[in-house]
Amino acid sequence: MAEVVLRCEGLRKAYGTVVAIDDLGIEITEGETYGLLGPNGAGKTTAISMIVGILARDAGSVTIDGQPHDVHRTATKRLIGYVPQELALYPDLTGRENLHFFGRLHGLSGRELRRRGDEVLDVVGLSDRAGQRVRTYSGGMSRRLHIGVGLLNRPRLLVLDEPTVGVDPQSRNAILDNVRQLAGQGMAVLYTTHYMEEAERLCDRVGIIDSGRLRAEGTRRDLVTMLDREDEVELLADGDLAAAAQALAELAEVSAVDVREAGLRLLVAEAGPNLPQILATTGRAGVTVRSVQVREPNLESVFLHLTGKALRD
Structure with a gap:
């Protein structure tokens, strides 16, 4: 059986009297792409922030590769590649320079850093544009480089928060193909999107969240069967x-x-x-x-x- 990479149990987060996340529990195994879907304000961003370890939770637990994980644990954060919705790139640096900068933050250096940067550029299809400044990139190219930053540390869990927002159809297809290939290589992927067709095409299982609670979870067929249609x-x-x-x-x-x-x-x-x-x-x-x-x-x-x-x- 595939190993569980991410396990969340009983996650809760409240802001005063407003409960943003209430008793959330999900599991993602290696090689699985899990889609977390919900309308705006459902709690997706809060859930992701607790999962990646940038927001403290009020209750519950998170484990990454069987290890306890929270905002203070650096070792488990190294197992996560996080690609937020907002681009976090330096436009005046080239694609390769961006990867080298972020790679150093992961402790990479010298020949290892250069080799890993080249590997990532190949994965996201930007090897031929590596020497150009990011300000000259299209929106789709920037998104692909952004995903590349999340891959530098060879994560066990890749968290992608709406990675195709504002990109052209060709770049969108390239991003989806990249995600599918990464999952095929054994990476666990947590994926949020506002495009239902992406979830249909990409995700092995889907969790539907609303008002901070997980309303349903399962494969596409499992969920559709719920409708009894x-x-x-x-x-x-x-x-x-x-x-x-x-x-x-x-x-x-x-x-x-x-x-x-x-x-x-x-x-x-x-x-x-x-x-x-x-x-x-x-x-x-x-x-x-x-x-x-x-x-x-x-x-x-x-x-x-x-x-x-x-x-x-």
């Missing part, structure tokens, strides 16, 4: 639609069939594995299917159900 299948078709609808309604997996002007609409439990039977049934009823569209419940549906808000609210 079926997949919607639309068939663009020609022929005896009424006969096809009658035949499809007799299938155990189909809970509803509507005849539309240009085809059929079905509600189906687990549409994917049942599509062959659905298509075969419509064919036997004398209907020719020209296209199929499946709409599954998604993380956005779950998020709205649990919080009553869109992710970007």
Whole structure:
């Protein structure tokens, strides 16, 4: 089994009478990307600040690689790569000079520092721009270099707080590919985003936080199952639609069939594995299917159900 890299239990933080985080507990294993999603004001930033050790908690515990972790423990902080939302780069230094500066803060020097800087530049795809000042970089390039700073110390846990904000689609895809590769190499990743499609594409598990509490957690399939909703299948078709609808309604997996002007609409439990039977049934009823569209419940549906808000609210 994969080792647990981050374990949080019973985290709590209050500011006077306002409770920002209440009994938060999560685990992330090596090679896993965990998405922490929540509307603005949900407590994500407070949670991350306690996890990385820049904000003292009122209660609860955090361990990194099995070691107790808090604001005073330097040894465990060295196991974390933290990439905050706000860029923390020196625009008048080159990309390589930025990495060397931050590398020295991690205790790197000499040949080791130069080698690690070059490795990181290769990972984030900036080797050919390493000698240029950061002020000449695009927003996407700056974001990639920012992630590179978080990788210098070869962290066991990489914490990325909305790393794709304000970048172009090409750079965004490059960042997501980088994160996927890092997780594939065994790094544990804690990822927050305001883009639901990123969570769908990248995260092995997702935790949904609202008003300081973890409302739900699991894989995409786990969370979608909570809604107890079926997949919607639309068939663009020609022929005896009424006969096809009658035949499809007799299938155990189909809970509803509507005849539309240009085809059929079905509600189906687990549409994917049942599509062959659905298509075969419509064919036997004398209907020719020209296209199929499946709409599954998604993380956005779950998020709205649990919080009553869109992710970007």
